[in-house]
Amino acid sequence: MALSRRAFGLGLLGLGVASTGGYFAFKDQPGLQGLLGNRTSLFGFIGGEKQAFLEDPDVVRAIGGFGLELDARVAGSVEMAREPALLSQNPAFLWPSSSIMVDIAKQNGVKVRNDQVVLNSxxxxxxxxxxxxxxxxxxxxxxxxxxxxxxxxxxxxxxxxxxxxxxxxxxxxxxxxxxxxxxxxxxxxxxxxxxxxxxxxxxxxxxxxxxxxxxxxxxxxxxxxxxxxxxxxxxxxxxxxxxxxxxxxxxxxxxxxxxxxxxxxxxxxxxxxxxxxxxxxxxxxxxxxxSAHPLIVIDPAADRLLEVLTTPRLQEMAWTRHGFRGPLGTFTGTADSAIAGLLPxxxxxxxxxxxxxxxxxxxxxxxx
The missing domain is CATH 3.40.190.10 (Periplasmic binding protein-like II)
Incomplete structure (x- = not known):
């Protein structure tokens, strides 16, 4: 039976509402941000030992899948936690190499929104x-x-x-x-x-x-x-x-x-x-x-960075490609044969x- 024009119009309207509702239902899902084309640029400071990890093309893609692009600049951990010349640049996050830096950052006026150990070495x-x-x-x-x-x-x-x-x-x-x-x-x-x-x-x-x-x-x-x-x-x-x-x-x-x-x-x-x-x-x-490596979240947008860095996929890449242990100090993947027996x-x-x-x-x- 042929659909009337009114029924056809209502069908299109329903499809549009469903599509719009689907968009709003999924647009805030962190893992879909990159697929929807929504990108947030985050500027922050990192310890130099993590530079190669964050420049790994697969890590970049994984972070991009969460709708993030990083402008991560290398600085000493002590410097980033207390130097006015760095903190005055309003970083969205700090990623030093010691949990003590969280306390030092707070003592130096950094408004720490959240912090969590992501890697260990x-x-x-x-x-x-x-x-x-x-x-x-x-x-x-x-x-x-x-x-x-x-x-x-x-x-x-x-x-x-x-x-x-x-x-x-x-x-x-x-x-x-x-x-x-x-x-x-x-x-x-x-x-x-x-x-x-x-x-x-x-x-x-x-x-x-x-x-x-x-x-x-x-x-x-x-x-x-x-x-x-x-x-x-x-x-x-x-x-x-x-x-x-x-x-x-x-x-x-x-x-x-x-x-x-x-x-x-x-x-x-x-x-x-x-x-x-x-x-x-x-x-x-x-x-x-x-040396625990806590991500210090300052800007709410960096909450998403903390989420992606603690996913099993990123944790595995951190160990199997860059030698970082997980938050508990244990291996987070199968070691390459090249380093078998090298580490306890x-x-x-x-x-x-x-x-x-x-x-x-x-x-x-x-x-x-």
């Missing part, structure tokens, strides 16, 4: 096989049954404070006094966290304000021994790889940095492993500290950081 020490061989003979490095290297960082710090030469520690390939280099603790989180770990190790427990009074000068001596300190964890890691054994014998970094470098070119890592030159080695201080599944010797007031008081004692 323990602080490690990067060195070279000849150094590790010498420190193993000297009893400062041990190898676990699974093949990972553990460093007695307190013993190394004692040697550094005693102006001990490398040769005394069994490292005949190097000249001069033993040293370990981190980033600038007033600018970069890896140096910041290393400073807290050094203070706590010297104090024998999680450091307090009283411990800072007692051991602060020794911490400053360790850092004076370093010489130039890079403002960025990424730059320091690049210096380590470029400088080799003679340039950077031991540096402080994040576990994910070597993993990310290996996964970027597994064939290159195979060549390095089979070469006759000095090979990179990751050492796990015992105890160490965990769990870090069982972790020391809490001193509280923010102790850390800020210590930073004030370092030259800027």
């Amino acid at each position: 323990p602080i490690v020490v990067y060195s070279w096989q000849p150094v590790v061989d010498g420190l193993t003979k000297a009893g400062l490095v041990t190898v676990t049954p699974e093949g990972q290297h553990q460093l007695d960082l307190k013993a190394l710090l004692d040697a550094i404070l005693a102006d001990t030469n490398w040769s005394v520690l069994g490292v005949d390939a190097l000249y001069g006094r033993a040293r370990i280099v981190s980033t600038d603790p007033n600018r970069s989180n890896s140096g910041f966290m290393f400073a807290g770990l050094v203070l706590s190790l010297l104090a024998g427990d999680v450091a307090t304000a009283a411990d800072l009074t007692q051991y602060g000068e020794q911490v400053r001596a360790v850092f004076r021994n370093m010489g130039f300190k890079s403002p960025s964890s990424g730059k320091l890691f690049d210096q380590y790889l470029a400088g080799g054994l003679g340039g950077e014998p031991m540096i402080v970094g994040y576990e994910n940095q070597l993993v990310e470098w290996i996964l970027a070119d597994p064939a290159r890592w195979t060549r390095v492993q089979s070469s006759t030159g000095a090979k990179p080695v990751v050492l796990y201080p015992r105890p160490t500290v965990y 599944a769990e870090i069982d010797a972790v020391l809490p950081m001193p509280d923010a007031s102790v850390m800020l008081a210590m930073l004030a004692q370092f030259p800027k």
